[in-house]
Amino acid sequence: MEYSNFNDTLLSFLQSSPTPFHATASMRSALVAKGFVELLEEDNWVLDEGGKYFVTRNESSLIAFTTPQLDINQTGWRMIGAHTDSPxxxxxxxxxxxxxxxxxxxxxxxxxxxxxxxxxxxxxxxxxxxxxxxxxxxxxxxxxxxxxxxxxxxxxxxxxxxxxxxxxxxxxxxxxxxxxxxxxxxxxxxxxxxxxxxxxxxxxxxxxxxxxxxxxxTQPAALVGLHKEYICSARLDNLLSCFVGLQALLNPKDDQITARPSLLVCTDHEEIGSLSACGANGPFLEDVLRRITPNPEQYVQAMQRSMLVSADNAHALHPNYAAKHDKNHAPAINKGAVIKVNANQRYATNSETASIYRDIAAEEGYDVQCFVVRSDMACGSTIGPITSGEIGVPTIDIGLPTFGMHSIRELAGSRDAYGLYKVLARFTQRETLMTR
Structure with a gap:
């Protein structure tokens, strides 16, 4: 997807998604339009090599994936995770x-x-x-x-x-x-x-x-600022990441289906802890993955050859409240996506997953920023540590710099989302993650 169309499509997605149910319905429509086949959890699944599929739970969570080859234990997954709910x-x-x-x-x-x-x-x-x-x-x-x-x-x-x-x-x-x-x-x-x-x-x-x-x-999502450099909307946390992940899955680099199986998971209830049947701390993702790779040994092999990019918003340095940030870890809007790090595992990033992301971003020509909360302040969390802890997949937590997180109307950069899409589109095609 070209930059000229990206933000217009993003604004339409935000406007059509006032609840997690509607966000999931919007993503379902986009997937069907691109030839993805809907699976029902109560049915038997027969998956084809080169297939494109998606499944929903509770009408508020969705997993979509591609199977360019079915020996997933040899290839691993390229996963992108986000959440559909907002305060x-x-x-x-x-x-x-x-x-x-x-x-x-x-x-x-x-x-x-x-x-x-x-x-x-x-x-x-x-x-x-x-x-x-x-x-x-x-x-x-x-x-x-x-x-x-x-x-x-x-x-x-x-x-x-x-x-x-x-x-x-x-x-x-x-x-x-x-x-x-x-x-x-x-x-x-x-x-x-x-x-x-x-x-x-x-x-x-x-x-x-x-x-x-x-x-x-009801105020529509809009591009604001003297040069339209900001996106102002409700529910940027975290529909912004849902949209970016969806576009990376639907429009991979060079508009070709990736040579590696790729997967998008967007779950409900992150804002209240993710513990539900359709939340990241529930069985939805593992249920789907084990149906695709039912052999227990092959499942573990697949997870260790995989990587999850957990995408959620990040706190940009607010010029009116600069003291709220560690000055060496103070992201700026429209300066690139943010790697989020926390020594106490509130974020799941480690040096290896961060290095892989930095390398992919460099290949695409996009800057990377880093966020660490002040040592005298509490740190929020994401689906990253939960998902990593549930299925054992190496994970990085990233986010787009945002002002006013959890306000009825939040602010992010109009260039950052497109940059993250380009990086994640390359990630879905990445053949080798780490050399052991």
Missing amino acids: CLKLKPNAQVDRFGYHQLGVEVYGGVLLHTWLDRDLSIAGRITLKTTDGNIVSRLVDFKDPIAVVPNLAIHLNRTANEGFSVNPQEEILPILCGAENEFDLHELLKAQLKAQYADLSIEKILDFELSLYD
């Missing part, structure tokens, strides 16, 4: 709240949300609804209201004179979005039924059984 506000099961003349929604905080950034934003609702049809079937459908239908107004400074000195947001009482005034009749299930009927004209609904719905900011 957000999720509707509670009994979400309808009526108080003081307003219809509101009860919400639960998902992940490490920067709560104050959700104030005064034009919010919509998207996610998955499970329902019973009039013919007795239980089915799930994705919905996206798209229009701004909710808002969490701030409190006027006249009523909170110390607001600019710093304030907290109570997630039980102060983050409930307003939908409409109490003079309007409102029933949440009827609203959801109407949205389902608008999106699925042929769907015959007996009743809604349950839902997994999130609020999201």
Whole structure:
């Protein structure tokens, strides 16, 4: 993919992916368009040499892979990993709240949300609804209201004179979005039924059984800055990496399928620890890999000839908060992807995996930066150490420099994502990783 099209496609992907369910659906559509065949976990798998396949779990996690040859124990995998979820506000099961003349929604905080950034934003609702049809079937459908239908107004400074000195947001009482005034009749299930009927004209609904719905900011993703050098959007952490990994799989260097088996894994629930059936700390990836290489000895051989690039965002040095960084490990936006290192294995990078990545980046002519958190600050983590610990694959943690991580709207470089795509596209074709 050329640079001229890359960011336009990225912006469209971000806009069409307000939830992990929608992100997975967007990636599924892109894979099908490129000739990838969908596998179902409940079916028997028959894989062909030279095949292209993908499988989903929970509609929110996806694994896609190529099999240019099937002796994977001799070749190993070239893996790219990311996660589909982002911090957000999720509707509670009994979400309808009526108080003081307003219809509101009860919400639960998902992940490490920067709560104050959700104030005064034009919010919509998207996610998955499970329902019973009039013919007795239980089915799930994705919905996206798209229009701004909710808002969490701030409190006027006249009523909170110390607001600019710093304030907290109570997630039980102060983050409930307003939908409409109490003079309007409102029933949440009827609203959801109407949205389902608008999106699925042929769907015959007996009743809604349950839902997994999130609020999201309707402001579109955009290129910003005097020279359009920044990407500003919700959910850059970590849909940015999902998109880059997908493009590396779909559009490898020289537009040819790699001579080495390549794999993309994008899992849900990273922001809350990854421990779920479809998370990185669950069995999804290992289940898929063992079905491809069922022989236990060959499976171990394959893992030791493989490498995983765990791609997540990295903290760029913020010019207004420079003291928050170790000055020797302070990445800049649009200066290249970041190798993330932590002595306590919060990141899975080691000297060998870092060296392999540096060598590939040099071949493509892209700079590499390095991030280590200040020694007096706590370090976050990624799917890298989890996946490496689960399946024993050598792993590197990398990320694109970002401002405002976990804000409702984050900022990254418009050149960094394309550079990472070029490096990962070469990685998927890398014949030799290390010489032993």
